Each structure stands twice: as structure tokens, then as C-alpha cells.
Amino acid sequence: MDEKVRLQFHGAVQNTTGSMHMLHMGDKKILLDCGLFQGRREESRERNLNFPFKPAEVTALILSHAHIDHCGNIPNLRKQGFDGFVFCTTATLDLSSALLRDSAHIQEKDIEFLNKKRARRGLPPLQPIYTIEDTEKCLYNFHGVYYHKTFHVLKDILVTFLDAGHILGSALTVIDVRKNGHMQRILFTGDLGRKNMPILRDPEIPDNVDILIIESTYGNRFHGDIAQSDEKLAGIINRVVARGGKIIVPAFSVGRTQELVFSMKRLIDQKLIPQIPVFVDSPLSVNVTEIFRSHYECYGSEMRDLLLEGRDPFGFETLTYVRTVEESKALNDLKKPCVILSASGMCEAGRILHHLKNNIENPANLILIVGFMAVDTLGRKIAERQPTVRIFGEIYNLRAEVAIMNEFSAHADANGLPEFATAVSRQGDIKKIFVVHGEPDQSEALAGRLRETLGMEVIIPRRNEIFDLF
Template sequence: MKIQFIGAAQTVTGSMHYVEACGKKFLIDCGLYQGKRKLAFELNRTFEYFNPEEIDFVILSHAHIDHSGNLPTLVKKGFNGKIFATFATRDLASIMLLDSAHIQEKDVEYVNKKRKKRGQNLFEPLYTQTDARQTLELFVGINYHREFEIAPGIKLTFFDAGHILGSASLFLTINENGTLKHLGFSGDLGRPNLPILRDPEKIPDVDYYICESTYGNKTHDNPKDTEIKLAEVINLAWERKSKIIVPAFSVGRTQELVYAIHRIFENKMAPEIRIYVDSPLSVNATEIFRLHPECFDFEISQFLVNHKDPFGFDKLTYIKDVEDSKKLNTAPGPCMIISSSGMCESGRILHHLANNIENPDNIILMVGYTAENTLGRKITEKQSPVKIFGDEYQLNAEVRVMDSLSAHADARELFDYVSRFDKSRLRKIFLVHGESEQQIPFKSKLLNAGFKSVEIPERGYSAEL
């Protein structure tokens, strides 16, 4: 068995791992790389380590675009195998991949108008909605905890990763010539005690484990403090008559925010200001959340006893139409606009930032991870000026950062999860989906705890297992 680390290797985005076993070639995840625009442009368009036509199947851990978003490019370049995912992931991917294609088409159209005026070469979208629809035809849904033989000698079981709706950790049993090997992949691990979703489940003991390390050296705020801190921001906006601009992932983060605000207003922790969710994808994703209560934890199940809809209340407006989105430019404060993408790399959030970032009365609330070199990271670090659609803007708005809403396990939670594996059996841990300042200390901590071998593979690194 051979595994090659292609994406999310010493970086956080573009999750993609290539495996050869039992005469089959397959991918674990096929995500979009997000970061420096020129590098992302090149990496997302080429598959330099394998031929897409030769890939037999793909296993998808969850629907976030940095894990699923390059599947249409794979299909566009010749892949025609099955894509295995949980049912909720399949449902989310059905809207997310189409939305990704739509955003790329619209963003390229918008940028090309400027480039044409300047006499510059025009861009082509990475893929189109037609490519995305073709990709969706290849999905095969599998329930949690059900062992499924995806190829002769290769069996797959999904366990709940507690990260977003439908997210899964992978447990693979591989029988090569009578020799059994067990390979585990964390996917993106969630946090215990978060609202809405169940806690992450431990997979059975494995011989090799691929582990995310997004926050391998960082401890998050207590998730129980989320509503208090969020209420503080809303109260401040009420006093200033501010607009709160919230870049948020359409799947997971947006629903958590809406649920938290619902509870804040119900418990009278802050004045009831207008809340706008301005993202067609967020609106559609919320509908899919409503269709999968089997993924909910006990807390929200109890909330549902007294409320028909945890994702809807009087002051909340979901916006799909682009004209309604434009009207928010002149909407008075106080109000909150939640829009995607969370890393501020595409979508309507760019227009809201451009219209509000230079007003010192406004607040930009960052509520999730932002990868290196993204606009979201620059705002989080309070860099100024920043470029939006190629134009410079001064960052005059107040920036607030909340990591208690993070859907990724922190250093302590990651270590607690990995520590439950049998050290005498686990031969090697590969740390992926992290930057060096998070991965190196986490590696040291695992080695000091008695794990035999921990590696931080670079892009293109290949290991024989």
C-alpha cells in the first residue's frame, strides 16, 4: 500500500491524499486550495501526481470546499468513478459544488470586466455548473457505522467526526494478499460540547493514522462563552448603530451563529437587531440541516421541543436574490450581515466588505479559521490596506475575533482524541491540514506521549505502508 500527500500537506487547504492498494488507485478528499491567488490558480487546475482518468474512486470526508471543491475539475479531466460519502455530505455537496461553480463563473465575469478595460488577458472559470452536475451523478451515500466493501479487499466505515453536518472520520480495512492493514483518517475533527452536532466519535484502533492538525498548538475559548461574547458585539453595534459584517462558512458556522443569536434574543441578552443571512448557499444549506435531525445532539433536540425552527426567528431574514443583497449596501445600522465565504476569498462577502470596511463605526466579526495569505487572514491580523477585487481599501472598521465557535478540535482536544489509540499497534501518524507553527509542537507532544513515529509530510511526499 502506498499513500501520497498532495493537498493539505504543511498547509490547511486543498485536502487530497492519493492511495494505491489492492490494485486500485483512489483519493481521500479532493479539495480546493485557497491562498495566494496565483498559486491557487495553478494548483487547482493541475493534477501533477496522477492521471484523473486512472482514479478508480474517491472517498469524501465532508462537504467543505477545501475538501470537496475540486471534484468537478477531477471529473472535467476524465475521472468517472464513484464518490463515497455520508448521505448528509452527499446532500450538502449537491448545493455546495453548484454554488462553487456559480461563484467562480460570476467572479470571473466581474474580474474580466475590469481586465478587459485594462487590456489584460481574460480568465476562465476553474469549472462550470455543468461540470458540477456531472460530478453529483457519481455520489454514493453510505450510513455511519456501516462497513461497506468499496472494492475487492478494501472496506470502508464512516464514523461521525462532529465537524459539520455529515462529516466523517474514515476507517479503512485493506486486505492485500492476506495481510490486513487498517488506515484511519480523521477528516476534520470537531469539538466536544458544541451545539447542534454530536461529539466526534473515535474510530477503532489502526496501524496508520492521518490526522488533521489545524489547531495542534492552540487552545480555543470555551464554547459555553460564545453567546456571552456574541451578545457583547451585538450590544456594541446597538450603541453605535453599526453594521456587523460576519464572513462565515455557509455550512456549519452560519447555522451555529443563527442558533446562538436565536438563544441570545430569547434570553434577552442583547437588543433584537436585524440579522441578514446573505448567501444562497447558506439558505439552501440550512434547509438541508432541517432534513437531517438524526445528526443533531441532545441540546438542539430539546430546543426543538419548544421551537419549530432553531434556524428561524422574527428578526432574521434569509436573502437569495442579488438585488436584495445590493439593498443591504444602504440598509441602516444596527444590523448584522452574515455572508460567505469564511476566508473572504469569493462570494457576496467581498462586496459587503468593500462597502463597509472603511467605516470606523462598523465591526467585522471573524468567527472561523482563515488560511495563510487569504483576505480573511489579513483582516484577522488587521493588515491595512487590503485588496478586494483588485482595489485597495483601508481597514478602518473594528475587527473582533471569536474562536469559541471553531468547528475544529483544539490542541487539547486533538491530543485527547489521538491518545485513545493503542500506541503499541499504531505504527505511524501523519499530520496534515495544518501549518508548521501548529504541527511541530503537536508532533513533539505526541512523541513525548509515547507514539512511535509521527511525520509531517510535505506536498508530494510518498510513503509505503
């Protein structure tokens, strides 16, 4: 290839959702991620509906992992004319299939609700951004690849997925570009995980990276030590059980739910918490847990051995996976202490809203925040302990206790991110770093740390900004 290689940033720049970047190789376009933007309703709809490029002109898409803010707009991309391959790991393929169908279902329901309101005001109905049918169509374009298997995207572009340690199937995308006879390497971290987490392997460190695109969700914040998470969780559960309350946990279906289940299993086995009922109330989480049970290739030895020995890491006697709406509703009448894990993770949709509605005003209860909450989401408002919150259009007083545990975070923190970049820079001569996927103060903080420690050009791109790479 002798044409210019350029990189354009379309989403998850100076915020954390809607990850989408474009590599321009001459007239060919390779998209990195195609996530849904999540935030205020109108702005989200507008941004998700309209791509800043022609989808039909995109040659291929490389997907870092199955979180909706990275894969959630692929059905719409397909619907608007994209028909290339979507390359991802095999686990990401399985997870995307479950997550995208769920996302389409949520959007269909959402628009139904909205259209009822619009009809009352005499406004014409709106269409969902995509339907389940659109989702099924786009899944035919997916192509699963194992970690470490290098594949061609174009004649002069080779890609290899390495472990990112963030969620099941998450990948660091290593892109090798052959230009004028030389190889240049671009590394896109997607979302970067942490070392020593209980389920997944540690993030890998690629060598000879020229251009690094790194996330910055927690560029200026530190997580608690994962080694102390069991103890802290036990403390919270025992306290709430003693006062007869319920624990409501908004949890991402992928990763956080399984980690919490695995942690509670250990706590019950070690008799550090009583054998209380635990419910995973989200059909998606139930499906996703099945996918976790089948991807041995993604695990470290401890988890793999458990699975091989037939000892279910994601099940115990008092744990119930809830599928039907009736079972879910029955949880409202349960008067004894219990733990309810439900999605969506940021409380934007799904069954968690019913559980919050029914439990948020009782001070005996506790809402446990275990994941990142983007600005303007209900989850963020609860995490900030706002005195009143709106659920299904009604105002509720936040009287339940709110506890925040960031020990389970699947993202590298303000130590982990620069540590990773430093380790990569020891394996080769990085020329330029782009900081993405963080709110402005987080991206600024990481960029500052990287300039200081590595002494190189670090850029926080603006939306749709384009850069010549080589």
C-alpha cells in the first residue's frame, strides 16, 4: 500500500459511549467498533440514527468486544448499506448475538412506549433504530476468529486479537499495515481490563506498537483491590440481612453478573455470608451465563479446571436464574432478605427498573452499584445519591442505602492504564498515543500522565477529527 493511512474518531471521544473509529487506507475504510451512543434520549436517537459516513463505503468492521457501547449500532450499519465482514473473537460473536437481539427488543419496546405518548399529542409514530429482524440480518456478516490467529482484512492489512482482560471475548486489536514495504503497527485497546481478576486472563502486552489508541474510562480514578472485594461484599450482605432488607444490584449481563455470582458462591462456601436466596433476574444474563460456560478458551487455569471438572462456577444451591415475567414479578412479594441482580447495568431499561421502583423507598434495602454509570443515566443519579429519581415517569424518593463497590470494575484504573502503556512502550517505540473512551477530565488526566511518564505526543481527539498516521 502506498496511499495515506489516516485515523478518524467518530465516537467515544471525550465521553464513554458510542465507540466508533475509522481507519482510512486510501479509499478503503475499516471501522473499529460500532457502538450505541447512550445519554439523553433525543441526542442518542439522533446520533445513533445518523452515521457521519456512508455505511455502504465501509469495507470491514473490527469489533473489540460485545458491550453495547461497542457493538450496539451494527444492525443499523447493516440496515443502512454496510455489507462487509464483522471480525471479532468467537466469544464476542456468541455474546453479540445475544446482546444485539436484546438491544433490538429493548428498542422496539421503547419506541412502542414513546409512540403511545406521541399519538396522544397527535404526533406521527417513530421507527426503532433497528428491529430484531435487522439484527438477525447483520449477524450473518459476523466472522469469529480465535485469539492469536492473524487474519487478513485487506491485502496489506493484517489483524490479530489478543486478550484484553475486560469481558469474555474482549480483544486488543493489533493492526499491521504494510506500507511501502514496511510494517506499521496500530494497537486499539478497546476497553482495557485489569490484572488478577478472578475469571479472565490478564491483558496481554503486544510488541512493536507504533500508534496506540487507549481508553481512559478511569483515567483519574482508582479501584479498590479485587483481593478485598469478597470481604467488602460479605460486609454489605451481612449488614442488610441483619436489618431484613433486600439488596438490589443493577449489573451488566456480561461479566459483572457472573463475577458477583462467582464471588457469592465463594462467600457461601466459606460460610462468610448466610445461605440467602440470590436471583439473577434477566433473561439476557441467563443466556449470557450459558455462553460463559462454553468458552473454555477464554479462561485462566482455575476457571477452566472448575468447568472441566463439571463444578459450575456460576451456580449454587440458593441461586435462581429467573426467566419468566411471572417469576420476576413474584420477587416483589418476597418479604425476606435476598439479593436480586438484574439488568440493564446503567438502569436505562429492563427488569431492574421494576425492582428499583419497588424497593428504592425502603431504608432497610440497599442498592449496590458495581459498575460504571455514564452521565445522565438513572444509575448515575442513584450512584450520586440524588434525593429523588424518576422511574417510568414517576418520582421516587431514594431512601434505600446506596453502596458503591468499584472493586469489580472490568476497566484498568488510573494506575493500570499508564502501567499498560508503559509496558507496551518498553516493547517498541510508540510514536503517538490517542486517548479515547473517557469523560473529558478522565481523558485529560491520563493524557497528562502519559506525556509526563513517556514524554511523547498524546492526543485527545475531538469528534470526527482525522489524523494522518503514516
